[in-house]
Amino acid sequence: MIATDAPGQSGPDPMDPFGFAAAATAWAEEFQRQSARLASLPQVLDKARSAPKGVTPYDVVHREEPVRLLRFRSDVEHRHGTPLLCVFALVNRPYVLDLLPHKSVVRRFLDAGFDVYMVDWGTPRPADHVKTLTDYVEGHLHRLVRKVLEVTGQPSLSLLGYCMGGTLSLMYASRHQELVRNLMLMAAPCDWSHREHMLGCWVAEDHFDVDAVVDTFGNVPAEFLGGSFGLLKPIASARKWMGFLDRIDDDAFLDDFWAMETWSNDNIPIAGETYRDFVKYGLQQNRLVKGTFPLDGRPVDLSAVTCPILQLVATADHLVPMEQSTPLSEHVSSRDVSTEAVKAGHIGLAVGSRAHRELWPKAVEWLADRSAD
């Protein structure tokens, strides 16, 4: 500490008026700390190599390349008849919902006695670039839902949709309400009229030619998507790595950090025509809440959704601001619509400590109350 910071001292130390000695001591201590951190570098690399991609064991109960339906194993007895199907976005891997034992949304529901399934969309092959949103919602998702119902012998299930997966789940519920008992939507956009955030500015029709992108690439490359998301917060990356260097001798921090880094760099391409549909009709033309979003040759009618809905939103979400999710209640016919907000970012909603402390216990309770036989 330099003289000026010493408590109860009104002015500089007369023996060290310019603070040289105190600062030199502080730098020597800092040097020692950094040396100790550097000594832990091999361990840091080991942890990076061994970062898990999901932690809960599962069985693949259905497969239609490249899509898989996963059923998670659990020692806890199933107490709720209605199964839960998690539907993640098409742009990243779904294991962020099961990233680490203490940050696993999947485990929270398993421990509460739910039978939990998850859609793994897989990596689209080059030939999949022709797949549209209709193929995903009315094709893959519908078949997977029927498979879950066939395996469990239940008449309906609950859907937990995250981000774009939430929007797909919402569309699905509007077409097959009889098969969806409850709908939980995590940061799921439905109303893109709110354009104040950066992504909204960037994808506006004046600035972004989605047709040119899809016509050029076919499937939209993972690097393009990952790079664009990274550019939205260019300085955050520098801040993240500076924070990392300060804590590379902290085991628990490293486990969390590398699990998160592994997931965030594990991007997948998205089928070109699906991307075109979603960006053009959703982000650019905002047709979902207008009742004109085309799916399988006719518009999606959100008023056909009547089941209980729980919206989980993050107040600091820079990808899907909560203003894009919360207007949903004005467009569906459901009478049981709740919203829970937590101070977190888009991914913090799934893996943040605060979300797991404050949000998920409530979400599990909400679903348990609505899943009785």
Place this chain on the structure above:
Amino acid sequence: MSDPANPADAAARFMQDMWKAFTPGAAGSTGAGSGSAPPMPFMPTPEMVRSMQSTFLTAMEEAAERTMRTPQFLDAMRRGMEESLAMQQQLRAFLQQNVEQSMHAAGADTGAATVAALQRIERKLDRLEERLDAIERDRSPAAGTARGTGGKDETA
């Protein structure tokens, strides 16, 4: 006079914004300007440096946030993407054309080589046949004559 459409002006504005946001925070983090600050010059501690780093990054974030929303930036981004996509399309067309040409060339070469090899084999077979004929003629002059005559007849 600044020109809003000029990218250089946009960059200059970004730097100005960032500096304006940075300097008051930086002064606060070093204690400069406060009554308890040591007389200059002083030597900053690691804590001060970290605090200044953080202030600098915050200023950068704020300036980047403002800049990335400006019409100049959005326009530059659109143009950049158009050019990048056009280049990608050209590259793809060029590669496709080259691959087609290469395949065509390889096909023609392979065909010519095969035909040449077949012709060589044919010539060798012809020569072998001639030798066999000669051997047979040497062994049996009468048969050789008859065969030779017959051969000529067959050929004719």
